[in-house]
Every structure is written in C-alpha cells, then in structure tokens.
Amino acid sequence: xxxxxxxxxxxxxxxxxxxxxxxxxxxxxxxxxxxxxxxxxxxxxxxxxxxxxxxxxxxxxxxxxxxxxxxxxxxxxxxxxxxxxxxxxxxxxxxxxxxxxxxxxxxxxxxxxxxxxxxxxxxxxxxxxxxxxxxxxxxxxxxxxxxxxxxxxxxxxxxxxxxxxxxxxxxxxxxxxxxxxxxxxxxxxxxxxxxxxxxxxxxxxxxxxxxxxxxxxxxxxxxxxxxxxxxxxxxxxxxxxxxxxxxxxxxxxxxxxxxxxxxxxxxxxxxxxxxxxxxxxxxxxxxxxxxxxxxxxxxxxxxxxxxxxxxxxxxxxxxxxxxxxxxxxxxxxxxxxxxxxxxxxxxxxxxxxxxxxxxxxxxxxxxxxxxxxxxxxxxxxxxxxxxxxxxxxxxxxxxxxxxxxxxxxxxxxx
Amino acid sequence: xxxxxxxxxxxxxxxxxxxxxxxxxxxxxxxxxxxxxxxxxxxxxxxxxxxxxxxxxxxxxxxxxxxxxxxxxxxxxxxxxxxxxxxxxxxxxxxxxxxxxxxxxxxxxxxxxxxxxxxxxxxxxxxxxxxxxxxxxxxxxxxxxxxxxxxxxxxxxxxxxxxxxxxxxxxxxxxxxxxxxxxxxxxxxxxxxxxxxxxxxxxxxxxxxxxxxxxxxxxxxxxxxxxxxxxxxxxxxxxxxxxxxxxxxxxxxxxxxxxxxxxxxxxxxxxxxxxxxxxxxxxxxxxxxxxxxxxxxxxxxxxxxxxxxxxxxxxxxxxxxxxxxxxxxxxxxxxxxxxxxxxxxxxxxxxxxxxxxxxxxxxxxxxxxxxxxxxxxxxxxxxxxxxxxxxxxxxxxxxxxxxxxxxxxxxxxxxxxxxxxxxxxxxxxxxxxxxxxxxxxxxxxxxxxxxxxxxxxxxxxxxxxxxxxxxxxxxxxxxxxxxxxxxxxxxxxxxxxxxxxxxxxxxxxxxxxxxxxxxxxxxxxxxxxxxxxxxxxxxxxxxxxxxxxxxxxxxxxxx
Numbered sequence: 001x002x003x004x005x006x007x008x009x010x011x012x013x014x015x016x017x018x019x020x021x022x023x024x025x026x027x028x029x030x031x032x033x034x035x036x037x038x039x040x041x042x043x044x045x046x047x048x049x050x051x052x053x054x055x056x057x058x059x060x061x062x063x064x065x066x067x068x069x070x071x072x073x074x075x076x077x078x079x080x081x082x083x084x085x086x087x088x089x090x091x092x093x094x095x096x097x098x099x100x101x102x103x104x105x106x107x108x109x110x111x112x113x114x115x116x117x118x119x120x121x122x123x124x125x126x127x128x129x130x131x132x133x134x135x136x137x138x139x140x141x142x143x144x145x146x147x148x149x150x151x152x153x154x155x156x157x158x159x160x161x162x163x164x165x166x167x168x169x170x171x172x173x174x175x176x177x178x179x180x181x182x183x184x185x186x187x188x189x190x191x192x193x194x195x196x197x198x199x200x201x202x203x204x205x206x207x208x209x210x211x212x213x214x215x216x217x218x219x220x221x222x223x224x225x226x227x228x229x230x231x232x233x234x235x236x237x238x239x240x241x242x243x244x245x246x247x248x249x250x251x252x253x254x255x256x257x258x259x260x261x262x263x264x265x266x267x268x269x270x271x272x273x274x275x276x277x278x279x280x281x282x283x284x285x286x287x288x289x290x291x292x293x294x295x296x297x298x299x300x301x302x303x304x305x306x307x308x309x310x311x312x313x314x315x316x317x318x319x320x321x322x323x324x325x326x327x328x329x330x331x332x333x334x335x336x337x338x339x340x341x342x343x344x345x346x347x348x349x350x351x352x353x354x355x356x357x358x359x360x361x362x363x364x365x366x367x368x369x370x371x372x373x374x375x376x377x378x379x380x381x382x383x384x385x386x387x388x389x390x391x392x393x394x395x396x397x398x399x400x401x402x403x404x405x406x407x408x409x410x411x412x413x414x
Numbered sequence: 415x416x417x418x419x420x421x422x423x424x425x426x427x428x429x430x431x432x433x434x435x436x437x438x439x440x441x442x443x444x445x446x447x448x449x450x451x452x453x454x455x456x457x458x459x460x461x462x463x464x465x466x467x468x469x470x471x472x473x474x475x476x477x478x479x480x481x482x483x484x485x486x487x488x489x490x491x492x493x494x495x496x497x498x499x500x501x502x503x504x505x506x507x508x509x510x511x512x513x514x515x516x517x518x519x520x521x522x523x524x525x526x527x528x529x530x531x532x533x534x535x536x537x538x539x540x541x542x543x544x545x546x547x548x549x550x551x552x553x554x555x556x557x558x559x560x561x562x563x564x565x566x567x568x569x570x571x572x573x574x575x576x577x578x579x580x581x582x583x584x585x586x587x588x589x590x591x592x593x594x595x596x597x598x599x600x601x602x603x604x605x606x607x608x609x610x611x612x613x614x615x616x617x618x619x620x621x622x623x624x625x626x627x628x629x630x631x632x633x634x635x636x637x638x639x640x641x642x643x644x645x646x647x648x649x650x651x652x653x654x655x656x657x658x659x660x661x662x663x664x665x666x667x668x669x670x671x672x673x674x675x676x677x678x679x680x681x682x683x684x685x686x687x688x689x690x691x692x693x694x695x696x697x698x699x700x701x702x703x704x705x706x707x708x709x710x711x712x713x714x715x716x717x718x719x720x721x722x723x724x725x726x727x728x729x730x731x732x733x734x735x736x737x738x739x740x741x742x743x744x745x746x747x748x749x750x751x752x753x754x755x756x757x758x759x760x761x762x763x764x765x766x767x768x769x770x771x772x773x774x775x776x777x778x779x780x781x782x783x784x785x786x787x788x789x790x791x792x793x794x795x796x797x798x799x800x801x802x803x804x805x806x807x808x809x810x811x812x813x814x815x816x817x818x819x820x821x822x823x824x825x826x827x828x829x830x831x832x833x834x835x836x837x838x839x840x841x842x843x844x845x846x847x848x849x850x851x852x853x854x855x856x857x858x859x860x861x862x863x864x865x866x867x868x869x870x871x872x873x874x875x876x877x878x879x880x881x882x883x884x885x886x887x888x889x890x891x892x893x894x895x896x897x898x899x900x901x902x903x904x905x906x907x908x909x910x911x912x913x914x915x916x917x918x919x920x921x922x923x924x925x926x927x928x929x930x931x932x933x934x935x936x937x938x939x940x941x942x943x944x945x946x947x948x949x950x951x952x953x954x955x956x957x958x959x960x961x962x963x964x965x966x967x968x969x970x971x972x973x
Binding site for chain 1: 965
C-alpha cells in the first residue's frame, strides 16, 4: 500500500480504533477460518470498535488475499503487497512469511496513518485462533493502558524448547522483561507505541528481516512502554512449506536475535535483573511426558558435534567454556550434566563471536545447534519424570543463570 | 596396551618401499635403515598405515634381495639388527606397522645351507634343497623367468647334481618335504616377530612343493604347510598378518585364504592389468568382469590391490589379445618389456597424465581390498628402462632438487642406481619437497584421497555392488558396510561423460562428495544424473534422509 492510498483511506474511514494486521503468504487453507474467528470475536466482544483490516501479502499464488477480502464480514479492508526477497518466497523462513518485517512495517504505518488507538497482528496460518483472541489482546491496550501485549500459549511440555531454553532466558536477561514468548505472531500495540516504532530506523537492517519482535521488546523495556502478557490458549500453525530441519530454523531465529543485540546494546548493557510482566488470563498446565522427543538423536547430534565442530567451537567459545563443554560426557540413558550457568556462558560466547565476526556467521550459528540439542536433551532427561513444575523450575533456573552471567557478556561486549 | 583389532589390515593403506632406495643416511650411496627412520614422518604425513619392506637381509643382491643369504641378519649396507630395532620402534611410535618380505620358497645360492649341502652329500643341509641326477623331473612346471632361464633345473658341478629352482638359477628352492626346513622357517618367523614386525609378505608361495605330473604350483602340501605358518601366527602372535604373493587367477589365489586359516591377505594380480586395460579401452568391462570371476573370500580375509610394484607390470593373468593391447599401449619401446610384463612405473604408463594417475589411484583406494602404494608413485616418479632387469623402477626416491635427488650425499658415481634425470620425470621436476609446497600437487592429491578413504570403513570392509549405467565408459559402484554406503563413480574416458544412475533404493538420501564436502541434490525415484570430466571421479557418501536431517521431535514447535 502506498502512503497516498493510506491518506485517502484516512479521509474516508474517519477515526479508526483498531487496525488488524494480517501478514499472509499462500495461506488459503487457513485464512477463511481465521477471518471467521476474527469476525465472530469482534462482533461478539468488540461490537462498537471501528476496525480496519490490513492484509500485507507477499505475493500469494493461491488466492489468499482474495479469500481474505471475500470474508463475510462488514468491515473495511485494505489489501496490500509488501516487498519480499525471492529467496524467501522460494524457501520459506521459519515463520512462514517472506518479508515479514516489511509486512509488519506496512501494517504499522497504516495504523499510524489511520490514527488507530491500537494495532494487532494475527497469524494467517493458525488453525487454533478462536474468537476471543482479539479481545484478549486488545482489551489491555484499549482499556488498561498497556502499550505492548504479548501472547502466551498453552504448550505441551517440550514444545517451544528454543524459546524456553534460549530465546526467553536471553531476552529476559538482556532487556529485563519476562516476556515468555518473544517471537509471537499474535500481539497488540498501542497507538503511541506504533508511532514510536515507525520512527525507528532499524527496519531495513538484516537482523529485523524476520520481524521486529525483539525490537519491540527492546523498545518497550528501554523506553518504558507498558508491557503485558495474555494467555490465548493453544497455537497451532499450518507449517507446510516452512523449513523442517532444525538447523535452518535455529540459525534464522537465533541469527536475528543475536543481530538485534548490536542495535540495542546501548540500552541492554545497563539492564540488570528482570521484572515480571502483568499477565492476563490463565494458562493450562503443561502435559507430562516426553514421548515425542528424540532424546537419543539429540545426544548423538551433540556427540557428533563435539567431534566434528571442535575447530569452530575453539573460535567461538572462551577457553574455559570450551574446556567445560568438552568435559560433558553423555551417558546413555542418563542425564547430561549441562549446568545452567555453563549454557548461559555458551550462548553469550556465541553472541560475542557473532558480534566480533570471528567466524562466518552461518557456520557459527549452525555450530551452536549441537550444543543446543545437548542442552535440550539434558532438560528433557532431568524433567521428564517429574511434574510440570519441574520443567518450569528448570526454565526459571536457566533464566536466573542468564541474568547472573550477563555482566560477563556486558563486559566483553565493549 | 590397547587391544589390537585383528582386522586392522582391512582398513590400512600399505606402502611398499625398498630400504636401499628410500634414503641414504650415511652417505655411501645406498639407502639404509637410518635414512628410512628419518623419513617416517613423511610417511605419516602421507597417511599410510603399514610399511612393506622389500628384503633387507644379507644377500648377494643378484635379485634385489630376494636371494637371501642369511634370514636372521640385516644387509650390512642397510645397517644392523640394532638399527632395524630402532627403525621398528620409531615406526610403531608413530602408529605405523611394518611388514617385511620373507622369501619362503628359496634362498640365495650363497646361503650357508646351500653351500654346506652342495659340498657334502652327507650334510644335513643337503636335503634342505631339491636335488636330482636328471633334469627331466617335474617337467610339468612352467618356467617363470622366460627371458633368463631355460630350465627349472641347474647343474651344480660341486654337488654333481641338478638342483631345482623356479626363479633364477642362483636361487635354489628349499625342500619343504624336509621337516627340518619347515621347522627352520618357523624359527625364522619367530625371530622377526619377536622383534616386533607386524607380519610378512611371503614371496612366491605357490611353489613350495614339487610333485611329479603336476604344475608344481598350488599343491595341497603347500597349502597344508601354509596353514602351519598361520597357526603359528594365531597361536603365538595374534594381530600379526601374512600376505601372500601368489600370482594366480582369482580362483587359484582364493585357495591361499583357505577357510580363513591360511593368509590374511593375498594380492589380486589379475585385477591390476585390467585397471590399465579399462582406462586404455575406455570401458568398464575388464574391471567388472574380473570381479565377476573373483570368488568370495572368508570374512576375515582381504584382497590386496596395487597399481605398480617393484617387479614388472605382470601380464601373466591376461589373455593373449589383452596382452597385445597392453604392449601396444604401454610398451612402445621393446626395452620396456620384461618377461611377460612391462617394466615401467605408474606415471610413465599414464603418459604423466595427472588425471589418469589420480583416476587409477581413485580405483585403487575404493575398490574392495587393501591398497598398496609403491614408493615414489605418490609423487609421480618416472623410470629408466635402460637400467636392466627391473632396476628401472627401483631408482632412488626423489626427495628434492639437490644432488642425487636429496637421496644421498655420496658421489653420484657411487649410488646403487642413478636417480631419474630426464626432463619430464627427473628429480629436478618431480620431488617431494616441491610437491609439498604446491597444494595442488599429486602428492597432496594422494594424501587427500587416502584421508578420505580413512573416513569410512566401507572402503576396507564393505561389500561392493557394481551399478550398470548405460554408459559403459563410466564405472560406478557402491561400497556398503553396516549402515554406511559410499557411491564411487569413475569416468574411464578421456572425454567428458554423462551418466544416469539408478539409485532408487536410496530415494530421499543425500549425496555428499567426500573430497570437497559438497552436498549434491537428493536422490529421487528418477535416474540420478551426473556429468564427469575427462577421467573424473566422484566419491560420494550416501547420507540417508533420516540421518542427514534426523528429526528431534521438536522442529514443528521449537519456537
């Protein structure tokens, strides 16, 4: 969508309360149910809200935008195409939306141009989106003064291990906010936060290629925007076409996470500890069991990595960290003694290696995967026989280790 | 002490060398044990695992040491028993094993046994050899050295009798019907095994016994005695090996493995000329055909493969037509021929074509068997057919461009043989020092191939399965060992070749080129298309789809 078009829309639409942003790419299989749920939710829970739906599409070939606009819902819709790299359209990124940051920017600018009080994002590929999602996300903004509402999802145990084992502890330690799902496709922002984000100059940089999730958290933390979390229930996405190999998912997600560190170092370097964030709603207890997790495969990958990747680890890890990593000796059927504190140092060392470019970045990121798998295997083996709170306790202990080790990162970052 | 893998010889790369030719440590013009010891690090760097030493025993050297005059000593020009021990310990310290040549069939006519026996009819040593009043016995035995010998019998005027010899007349055959000879050979083996040698390459093993009305080759009595030797090894020196030189057709050579109770290894003589024939005729048939006719061998045994060795490239195991083609192709100068073979080294045989040399090494290192590299071939040394007998392929190792190729500081006139000096293969152009410094040199290419071979036991222990693509110029085969699968594709032609391979059993698998680590497209149901440059080859590791991207059960929900 062009700016002129937004201006024209603003003149005709009058005052807008909410902009609903829906980035899409070949989501014809799910977009219908998503729109139905949103329609039902707004009709039932937010009937007086003046809403504009902005669809930013990356060039779907399956008629997704047409289906979206044909939804049986009396609303104003804006159909736009955002820019995306051809490579992302041919090999989808882990989140499924080529040019996701451009889509987010387009939607935010539309919200800004329309003077919306709130802007929310919904995943177009979710089969679990229910009518109450919209009100859960928007009520804290529209009624309670929140600037940034992040979703929390009900997850089975050992789902989201990259988030719980690395991204959440890292982001929490860096920015001091306990946002449990930093890379969420569903979120809501206040109009003033939207204006601030649109003024940011990081949109075109590579780390934000996969989205501005971490940029939002960094800004919320460093400039004291009011955060909040809401429970939404299960998140189930249609993953067809997305990368299925862990190394690709990992390097894309962690690559952008490390990248954001550079842009926000002036702020996070002074943050110590972390604060809880208000949480709305209740989450379900994680189900027990680890039946679907291939722990032996993880241990094999860790062992193989230790054998094959030593030359890379030597360059990425501090000597004392490397010594401790090499001393990790998996015993079949038993837990790997991979301490939280060591894991935190490993992640920080890799973040530093990424900053100082000690290795070709893709190689660096992929070489972290076996360590992550070893650590995840340790997590599963230590907590699988206990109740869900054991797993939660493990994650909390991990987060505290990241916070404790952070001065080491800050010191070496300079 | 770590436990020795009794099948170590299957994974190993052997390196054949002559002490005389490797390095002269004392400046007398003859290579010696001190010189060899000082070059062990080079061999480690090359990546070989086991050294095969040509005979280093006291000898009149009329057959390059295969005429042994004392089985329990070291030729004085090479050093002493103490120096041999130093060498052996130094090799072991570097993880190298050492196999020595042992000539079981005959001795030199200078051996004290023969000298005592010929002089005194009553001497116990008389019956250590095969004597006769007539030269008509065993007429069914062929003459091996047709260029020099007219009969397998020679008259000894001192003994006033004929003595039996299958090789040169100065190499009388031992009489294995005599229990004392059999016992003496046991003791000789113990002598060296006690010092730590890792086994023996046993020379000329088919000829130990003579029986009227037979070819005097491969006799049951011979096999029975060889089993005795094996029992000695297994009982007293487990982990040591016996390697048979039996220049026979595969079905005859097969017998030397027994039921896994004779030799651990035996050379696959018929394969070697067919490697050359296949490249010459740009057709895989000679190779696939000989494997079709190669019998299955016991699990604990292994063929030993080679491209060249210290002898002539023997053509005994080819048809007359194939021999004619080989002579036409590889021995344009009559001087290049010797007996039923061609006395040239690998590089000149390949016209110094680097691509063909590498291709043949690719075959050597990937076909089923334990490869043996002949010293100097790793740098593409040349030969000198004018030196007589097989001396042209036994010239000094070319270490650098200094005097005598860096082999010796002696006056050039004192060298045991002159180094190669021609413009193409001369030591100024072809030497270790220069090739070490050139990353793209043949030496480094061979090192890389050896290193790649070592990444998988499939090469040493796996079974082979030939593919049958329509293009006959391409030789493709699988090597499988357990879950490991390697795919080797060789273009035998001088021109680029396309090939479509039926890899359907591996649909979904990924091919990883082993020498560069490049991932090739995944295998699908459709024929797998490859194009190969002239004499090009690929070594692929076939990575099952599951193994390449083993699911961890968290991928779909990891974020």
